[in-house]
Amino acid sequence: MPYLRRNIGYIFQDFKLLPNKTVAENVAFALEVIGKPRHVIKKQVPAILELVGLSDKMNNRPGELSGGEQQRVSIARAFVNRPLILLADEPTGNLDPQTSVGIMKLLDRINRTGTTVVMATHDRGIVDTMRRRVIELDRGVIVRDQARGVYE
Amino acid sequence: MAISPLYAVRETGVNLWRNILLSTATIITIGVSLLMFGAFFLFDYAVANATQRWEGGIEFVVWMNPEATDEQNANILDAITTSPEILDYEFVDQAAAYEEFKEIFSDTPELIEVVTPEAMPPSYRVVPVDPDADVVEELAGQFDGRPGVKTVVSANDTIRGIQDLADRAGLFLFIGSFVLLGAATLLILTNIVSAIRNRGPEIEIMKVVGATNWFIRIPFMLEGVAQAVVGAFLAWVGLWAFDRYVIEEFSDPDGLELLAGFQVSDNEFFTTSILVLAIAIVVSIVGSLVAVTRYLDA
Numbered sequence: 001m002p003y004l005r006r007n008i009g010y011i012f013q014d015f016k017l018l019p020n021k022t023v024a025e026n027v028a029f030a031l032e033v034i035g036k037p038r039h040v041i042k043k044q045v046p047a048i049l050e051l052v053g054l055s056d057k058m059n060n061r062p063g064e065l066s067g068g069e070q071q072r073v074s075i076a077r078a079f080v081n082r083p084l085i086l087l088a089d090e091p092t093g094n095l096d097p098q099t100s101v102g103i104m105k106l107l108d109r110i111n112r113t114g115t116t117v118v119m120a121t122h123d124r125g126i127v128d129t130m131r132r133r134v135i136e137l138d139r140g141v142i143v144r145d146q147a148r149g150v151y152e
Numbered sequence: 153m154a155i156s157p158l159y160a161v162r163e164t165g166v167n168l169w170r171n172i173l174l175s176t177a178t179i180i181t182i183g184v185s186l187l188m189f190g191a192f193f194l195f196d197y198a199v200a201n202a203t204q205r206w207e208g209g210i211e212f213v214v215w216m217n218p219e220a221t222d223e224q225n226a227n228i229l230d231a232i233t234t235s236p237e238i239l240d241y242e243f244v245d246q247a248a249a250y251e252e253f254k255e256i257f258s259d260t261p262e263l264i265e266v267v268t269p270e271a272m273p274p275s276y277r278v279v280p281v282d283p284d285a286d287v288v289e290e291l292a293g294q295f296d297g298r299p300g301v302k303t304v305v306s307a308n309d310t311i312r313g314i315q316d317l318a319d320r321a322g323l324f325l326f327i328g329s330f331v332l333l334g335a336a337t338l339l340i341l342t343n344i345v346s347a348i349r350n351r352g353p354e355i356e357i358m359k360v361v362g363a364t365n366w367f368i369r370i371p372f373m374l375e376g377v378a379q380a381v382v383g384a385f386l387a388w389v390g391l392w393a394f395d396r397y398v399i400e401e402f403s404d405p406d407g408l409e410l411l412a413g414f415q416v417s418d419n420e421f422f423t424t425s426i427l428v429l430a431i432a433i434v435v436s437i438v439g440s441l442v443a444v445t446r447y448l449d450a
Contacts, residue, residue: 006362033363
């Protein structure tokens, strides 16, 4: 099971960042605990922070960042191991609309690199703007699956 | 992929530091319990060495002159074997006496070098039918002063008292150390459970990103082992002091003759040290394994 999990990245609504670690350490932690060598970590962490636009904040702690920035760190941690699938549980649930747009753009960029992004959301605006595949669930049962759906 | 030693050491250090007060209490408890455990063994070795010749119901020893004639030896043997008051005896010849001497004085090879087997007096270790002190004294007196006999030494009430006291004190130390070792195991468990709860969010992330169970467990288990090893070191220092300032003081050549031989050889001290370390590691692994399997994998 742990080895299968390495192919899946997780993004949480409440970020789940470690407050006593810096941005870089939070991201590096995800590689370190699956046994990646130090030289790999040193190379991959700055690269992923560059991708999410946080190169200048790598030594800050989560408490010093805005909500949007914290979610970017969370995305960087989830994506740093280049998983096949990224599961995002209401990633914009704690963010204002403008910041949410930035997060969605980032997830879209990640999706274009070949990683499947599965996102759970109740945000009508995001679903309608993205116009991507929509799967609607009702009490755990799929009731709709559209290639380019909108919120109904 | 294997866990990196740097990561393991760093995380173990973090765990220990976060619970420094509990860690210190655990280390001290382990140290004291192992000190008692080790002291029991050292004390037992020392008493066994001091009373070696009085084991197995032997109540008096007839020491022969090394130069005694065959006839004199035969007369003494005849007196022992025909006496209805003597149940059993053991003859220790010069070679066996020399081996025993070498064992007792293994720490002082210079003494062994100057003594030869020929210089060792052979002896008869006698088990009387009735171990009553008065009877033994009267019986031993029958051999004292006979031709070829160097001296007759009897195990008096004091030696029996020492053996009895040593047995009781040893039992007390043994039981006490086991109770404390049980407490130490529970402290290690509590310490690790506390560390696991402190690091709950980190453990959650580790599981989410795919860290293996062993990768998560190892720093916590090392925490328990580290506490035990430091505790064992403290116990070792205490045992060294116990040997140096208590046991060796008793066996002081200028001290009581009765306690001559009350000492622990280097080999016995080494064996005890290894035993203490092994017990520490077993205790820590038991405590750690229970903690990680019950509270970490849940």
